[in-house]
Amino acid sequence: MAKTIVGVLRGGPSSEYNLSLKTGNAILDHLSPEKYDSRDIFIDKKGMWHLRGMPVSPMRALSQVDVVLNGLHGGPGEDGTVGRLLQKAGIPYAGSRPLQSAMALNKIRAREILERSGILMPRAMWFTLKDEVTTGEMAKMTFALFPPPYVIKPPLEGASYGIRVAKHLVDLPDMLGDALDQYGAVLVEEYIRGREASVGLIEKFRKQDLYALPPARTLMPEGWRMLHPSHHEEGTLHHFVPSDFTDAQKRYLMDTAKKAHRALALNHFSHANFLVTPHKVYLLEIDALPGLYPGAAFPKMLDSVGVSMSDFLDHSISLARNS
Numbered sequence: 367m368a369k370t371i372v373g374v375l376r377g378g379p380s381s382e383y384n385l386s387l388k389t390g391n392a393i394l395d396h397l398s399p400e401k402y403d404s405r406d407i408f409i410d411k412k413g414m415w416h417l418r419g420m421p422v423s424p425m426r427a428l429s430q431v432d433v434v435l436n437g438l439h440g441g442p443g444e445d446g447t448v449g450r451l452l453q454k455a456g457i458p459y460a461g462s463r464p465l466q467s468a469m470a471l472n473k474i475r476a477r478e479i480l481e482r483s484g485i486l487m488p489r490a491m492w493f494t495l496k497d498e499v500t501t502g503e504m505a506k507m508t509f510a511l512f513p514p515p516y517v518i519k520p521p522l523e524g525a526s527y528g529i530r531v532a533k534h535l536v537d538l539p540d541m542l543g544d545a546l547d548q549y550g551a552v553l554v555e556e557y558i559r560g561r562e563a564s565v566g567l568i569e570k571f572r573k574q575d576l577y578a579l580p581p582a583r584t585l586m587p588e589g590w591r592m593l594h595p596s597h598h599e600e601g602t603l604h605h606f607v608p609s610d611f612t613d614a615q616k617r618y619l620m621d622t623a624k625k626a627h628r629a630l631a632l633n634h635f636s637h638a639n640f641l642v643t644p645h646k647v648y649l650l651e652i653d654a655l656p657g658l659y660p661g662a663a664f665p666k667m668l669d670s671v672g673v674s675m676s677d678f679l680d681h682s683i684s685l686a687r688n689s
Contacts, residue, residue, distance in 0.1 A: 373431030380441025388659030390437035515557035560641035578620035579667035583609035
C-alpha cells in the first residue's frame with residue numbers, strides 16, 4: 367500500500383516564527399515513517415515557500431502532498447489565509463476552517479462571541495485607530511469600567527507577543543498609543559491574579575464527539591507574573607498534569623473549554639487558556655492551533671492520558687481526510 371504523503375507547514379511571516387519552526391519539527395519527528403512520507407514545507411519570514419530547500423510556489427508545493435498538517439502559528443497560518451489556499455488547492459488539512467480560525471485568532475471578535483455564549487472572561491475595552499477619541503479619553507473610558515492594573519494586548523498576536531501591563535492609570539494613555547501605532551487596534555483587560563490553566567480538546571476521540579484532555583496547571587519562572595514570549599520560545603514554563611485544581615474546577619475548565627470550542631465552531635482540535643481564582647474561573651482565549659513544540663502544554667496533556675504524539679498526528683490526519 368502506498369504511503370500517505372503529508373505536507374508539514376512550518377515557519378511563516380508571523381511573530382511566532384520560532385515557535386512555528388519548533389511545532390513543525392515536532393510534527394516531522396513524530397510522523398510514523400511506516401505510514402507516511404513527509405514533506406517539509408518551509409515558509410520563510412518573507413512568506414516564500416520552500417520544498418527540499420528550493421523556493422517554490424505554494425500551489426506547486428501542495429500539488430505534491432495528499433494531506434497537510436499546519437504548524438504555522440499566528441499570521442497567515444491562523445488568519446484564514448493558508449486555509450483558503452489549501453481549500454483552493456483541494457488539499458485536506460487538519461484544523462479549523464478559514465473563517466473559524468480567523469475568528470479565534472482575533473481576540474476582540476472571539477470575545478464578542480464567547481461572552482454572548484455566557485462564558486466568563488476578564489472585563490475589557492477595545493479601541494482602534496478609527497476611534498475619534500484621544501488615548502487619554504480611552505484611558506478614562508477604561509477606568510470607568512474597571513480599575514488598574516491593565517493588561518494591554520494586540521488583538522491578532524499569540525504566545526504573549528506584544529502584551530504589556532499598565533500598573534497605574536497614568537501609564538495607560540502612552541501604552542495605548544504605542545499599541546495602536548504598532549497594531550492598529552488594542553484590547554485592554556482587567557488584571558486578575560490567578561493560577562494559569564489550559565485544556566486541550568480533540569474531536570471524535572475515544573468515542574467522544576469532543577474529548578477534553580485533563581487540565582494543565584502552568585507555572586511561570588520565578589519572579590514573573592505575566593507570560594512573556596521568551597517563556598514559550600525557551601521552554602521555561604512548567605506544565606503540571608495532573609494539576610492541583612479541585613475536581614469541581616477541573617470539570618468546569620473542561621466544560622467551558624468545550625463550550626468555547628463549539629461557540630466558535632472550531633474543528634478537529636483546540637487549546638483553551640484560563641485564569642483560576644479562589645471563586646471564579648476566567649477564560650482568556652482559545653487557540654485553534656495548539657502548540658506541539660517541546661515544552662508546550664498540549665503534548666503534556668496528551669502524555670497524561672497515554673496518547674503519544676504519533677497517535678495524535680495519526681488521528682489528526684484521519685480527521686483531515688474524513689471531514
